[in-house]
Amino acid sequence: MKTINFNSIINLNDIERLAESVLPQYAYEYYFGGANDEITLRENKQAFQQIRIAPRVMVDVSELDTSTTIFDHTIPAPILFAPTAFHGLATPKAEAATANAASISKTIMILSTLSNTRMEEVANQTDTPLWFQLYVYKDRELTRELIKRAEKSGFSALCITVDAPLLGSRERDVHNNFTLPENLSLPNIIAYPGEHLSKENSGSALTTYFSTLLDQSLNWKDIEWVRSITNLPLILKGIQHPLDAEIAVKNGIDAIVVSNHGGRQLDTVPGTITLLPKISEIVNNQIPIFLDGGVRRGTDIIKALAYGAKAVLIGRPILWGLTLAGAEGASKVFSILKDELSLAMALTGTKSITKITPDIIWKG
Template sequence: MSDQTQASGPSAARLSDRRAFLRFLAASPVMTPTAMSAIAAALAAGSSDAFAQSYDVLRAPQQATADGIISAPEQALNVFDFEPAAKKALPPAHYGYLASGVDGDETLKANHEAFSRIRIRARRLIDVRKIDTSVTIFGQKFGTPIMLAPVSSQGAFHPEAEGAVAKAAKLKGNGMILSTVGSTSIEDVTEARGAPVWYMLYPTDDWTVTEALVKRAEAAGAPAIVLTVDRQGGRNTETLFRLRREDSRVCQDCHLGGFANEVSRKPMFDDLDVTKVTNLYGTGMTWDYVDRLRKIVKGKLVLKGIVTHEDAEEALKHGVDAIIVSNHGGRAEESLYPTIDVLPEVVKAVNGKVPVLVDGGFRRGTDVLKALALGATAVCIGRPYCWGLAAFGEPGVAAVLTLMQREFETIMKQVGALRIEDINADAVTRA
């Protein structure tokens, strides 16, 4: 029973007549799906003001889940619901690759846990019926500040791979960054997205290959080349190694030794001579390498993996156009420094001269607002949309983006922000 008392007498009769009328409308062959949904909600509510008031408990259909794991995207209440569904859908090793941080996964955990130490200051009596969540970066307008971070080898999660992700991003208005070792070419991803995507560059240790990758990405329209600089020291992905033990498949059937075999199914390396390449990550990179790359990149050059004010200041000296504060989603180093905690020092060092983006641990719309309040231009998410991809393909990605955007819009209204520019440091405090 609700907190309302059971109707009786004339009121009950009127309610019964109203229900009969609604059922008559529902049976009409000309009713639209939207109208049908409204009528169904009204019938379920059983209240005279059902059309005027939306009850939270009726927001989603009541559907049972097996073992608490969703079986359809619309069952999800938040992005966390997609992780167990992804784990169920994937072979252990593939899930391990997605789930793994480095060493004890402590930095991975810290990335998200740090958001709980930041509080949001709500404001009242501001008309927030109309808000604008759009952002413009490098002259490209996106419907939301939530961008899709580069994640490698998405064919390991779903056959449609980055193509499905790009279609969902197009539908929801999100920006997207494609990995060098994605399972889909930049040309196909750009077509599916319906707009240019940024290109994340693993530089390799062969300049000829690096230059070819940059030229191909720019020829496909990529407005930004995103150089990843946080993989120079190698990494110990213990969670991946542990879950591989549970995988009965023979990994060598797909993963053969040697760089050429490693990238043989990565379309960005098609027709390239990789015989001189020994690693993807340019382990000998210095700031001189950034200078060299700056000379050949015709568009914008972004550094991904900056986590200190010293490196942010140095990046500006070398002509970098933007910075992504990142520890590779907790997969670069076990520093225990969450990206949301180091964001302010990078923002201060940059002093508004270039955009500052951030990734690492974003799971809620409130997380997004906290980052923007601390000075980020936009945020990038990785694992959440890959959970959606692994579990349900394109609809799963779209559902993840919808949920995070809905949460973000809700908290924007609570702080009284009508535009992204209205979100500032006054919106948050440190616990």
Template sequence: MSDASDARLTDRRNFIRFLAASPVMTPTAVRTLVGSLTLGSTSALAQSYDVLRAPAQAVGDVIAAPEQALNVMDFEPAAKKALPPAHYGYLASGVDGDETLRANHEAFSKIRIRTRRLIDVRKIDTSVTIFGQTYATPIMLAPVSSQGAFHPEAETAVAKAAKVKGNGMILSTVGSTSIEDVTEARGAPVWYMLYPTDDWTVTEALVKRAEAAGAPAIVLTVDRQGGRNTETLFRLRRDDTRNCKDCHAGGFANEVSRKPMFDDLDVSKVTNLYGTGMTWDYVDRLRKIVKGKLVLKGIVTHEDAEEALKHGVDAIIVSNHGGRAEESLYPTIEALPEVVKAVNGKIPVLVDGGFRRGTDVIKALAMGATAVCIGRPYCWGLAAFGEPGVAAVLAIMQREFDTIMKQVGALRIADITPDMVSVG
């Protein structure tokens, strides 16, 4: 730096100190003026850690507004407060003792991040391109069923928040909103997660409708074949005084009567939503009718990943249904490396399960994931505050991810490499 530049920088700092000491300048005014003075500066000035930059405000055990949240976990108590016990139980439940649900997130604590220094990270690019579509972030929204149980605006509110933040989105077969309405709210095509049913005619109709709406990928869920024991849901259901039969009358036709993707379909022959009995022959059959990309969700082993390649699958989502499929105690972040190794870069590998922090995201990307999917966190935001809650969850996770990208010295997603993490 030249002597003249040194002098200008010294003068600027002295002027800022003078303003801060002035009795006529409020802290807000000082910060605003300082921002204008440093705008466009090429000097790397120190970050502010002024605890007073946030408004002084009493916050109880449960946040009352999205802006009060410090992390995405703050939204869960607010969601629990806002929801009937059974609806919260559906969202919170894993299977059996919820041990796999907990293991999904706890496994991240075994992975350390190796940071780098003296890299200019003032400008980073977090965008990622999958199947020719570019998203602002590798944080996608996983399919979650029946979001109308969490908020009246359901998937529409989620899609609107995703549009603003640039997140990709996957819609569930049994979502509360049609793919046409979700696509309109998102302002771009969304992926469609397929529960196949045991009636091929219905399955084929669901695929055709999703593709007609522009869905670039059909995501076949393959981890719900053996049934499940959702004890947490059953336990909280006991505390719900409502007559749940008003909405859950029993029988497949009644169960999907409020699910718009089944409108005008004859479901009289359907007895099972999850297509019990699926084999790799079913994947072959589906591959023949899917015109776009076919994704398998629920793969957690290298054997199944290798088999998926043989059957023309275009991508894999490493998933145990958020700990809601089986009590395997096998966290998805631990399953990720063997799946990545098996596909050897031939197709994208996404992963979900237990993602709560931006640091979780970068760990998965460093271990070979193309993108990650979050489910419960954005639904907590939806249940508590609607669209603003979803937007706040996405903003918090993105802010954390931006921060850790800078700390490892990655300017773009491609710069995130395996040597940035240490496992064990």
């Protein structure tokens, strides 16, 4: 690992640029890339940049509180680690390093089904809450076993990803014939620990992995099945349509994540922040809404919260932080965003998270 001068890092753009300079190209492109023309990938960020803030002044902001409470856990800022696959491409300790970073940051980490570290080992690395991101496999016994192991190792919620019956066409990975290097495996999936991903292949090995092993028939009845075998809170990740948000609420889902998988699934869907107002309206505070996709600044977080999100999830920047300096790098990403959020709150006249309302959005 290259020695990084942390003083030269001011924002998440700096971290991304440095990470790009040290990662092998195929790994950088796997992390960075989006589907097809990457229109949604870009729009996730641009949509935040186009929103303008309407600050209030003459508010006593001498005491600022960025903390929030999610499912009974108080965390220092409404910033969670999104589930992302293959942290072993970024750092030798893989998801064990990420879990360490979550401990340092005292926030919630969502562990991907496709981690390079066993969920039990990840659970041993952290004293902060962990949620398990679940992909539903055609093999229901395997899926059931993942849920039971997550329960047993102390994960406190299941985050079921519902936007990936098949993998989006990530053309960078197709060009690179993306596979996992031989030293990395998928130890959560005992029946298929990785041979499906590390073979010689043409195109992205992940595409075949998804079409072969994951369940394309996934529908609301399957969520009832998951509900019938676990008492963990169920969070659905990948909701974009207000009607799906409405069904989720009706079906007793505990929370949703408005997400387009970081622009990696269906290209040309809008940036997630564009979707949030309508979804917040229909959900009407009945369950928490989380949002991810393109969150890179404290002002992005304040905008998401103003539009009704309870918290945001951060995907790629955590991977850049891990690449540069393992747990220290990933926790640096958290602290930069928290500090930026705190400053944005001071300058908008919102001294605590609950004071962030739609009034701080400029409506022209």
